[in-house]
Amino acid sequence: MGTTTFTKKTLGLETGEPGVTPPPVNHNTTFAKKPKLPGRKSRKRDIPEGLWTKCPKCATMVFDKELDENLKVCSHCQHHFPIGARERIHSLVETCTFEEMDAEMTSVDVLTFTGVASYISKLEDYQKATGLKDAVLTGICKIGEHRAALGVMDFSFLGGSMGSVVGEKLTRLIEKATEKTLPLVIISTSGGARMYEGMFSLMQMAKTCAALAYHAQARLPYISVLTHPTTAGVMASYASVGDLIIAEPGAMIGFAGPRVIKDTTQAELPPGFQTAEFLLDHGLIDAIVPRKEMKPRLIEYLNYLAAGQN
């Protein structure tokens, strides 16, 4: 009978150092350090947040500072980003000539409207976020050599919606222009009437247009500038009755949105429907003016229309 020898197998740990002891550092290994590759810094350091904006049209990352210097227009594809009312006024009027009217006028919640949130709390939130009291700024200013009445809407305040404050401020501006025999420029951007104010917002359509009729009767010029987007109650009232109607490139202009029209008419809409370019071809507007050319072009129009008036 053969003898079988059993050998005790070990895992080789019995004689080793306890597990907590750190292994000795070996400096001789070839791969001790990860090689540094040139130009591969961390992404976070390359693109700090808030300094770049991706252009929705050409997908280029645009440096925010460059965008600001270019009046919020993409220098690669000329896409016009939204611009705030104050910034726009700054780009159009002669320095320090804008005398604001009714700066403290704010909306009252006449209907005590409550949806997802109360109208009052919505107003407070937007006032805090935008630094504006409502969706329009109005005042008397100088554009080139011309004294003019200027109203500028801001889409960032509740979608540029027209409530009683927007209507009242614009009406007072138009009436002031009539009284002082001044030409009028209104730069619109709006999603339409402010439904939080129900019928009170719809009444602004008639009120602003009535004031414009008196302005026209006094043979004073009104230039309406449509920017992206100008729709619904605003487009159906003061924005579409200018002596001259001009628009920024690519602006969406219309009454109802394309989906509603398609569903109602059951017809295919033509390409480019409701863009400034389409409406220029079909005679609704008179010219398309890029934002950077807006001031010299307004001066040129005022030279023709307001010659000898101020």
Ligand SMILES: [Zn+2]
């Ligand atoms: Zn672009």
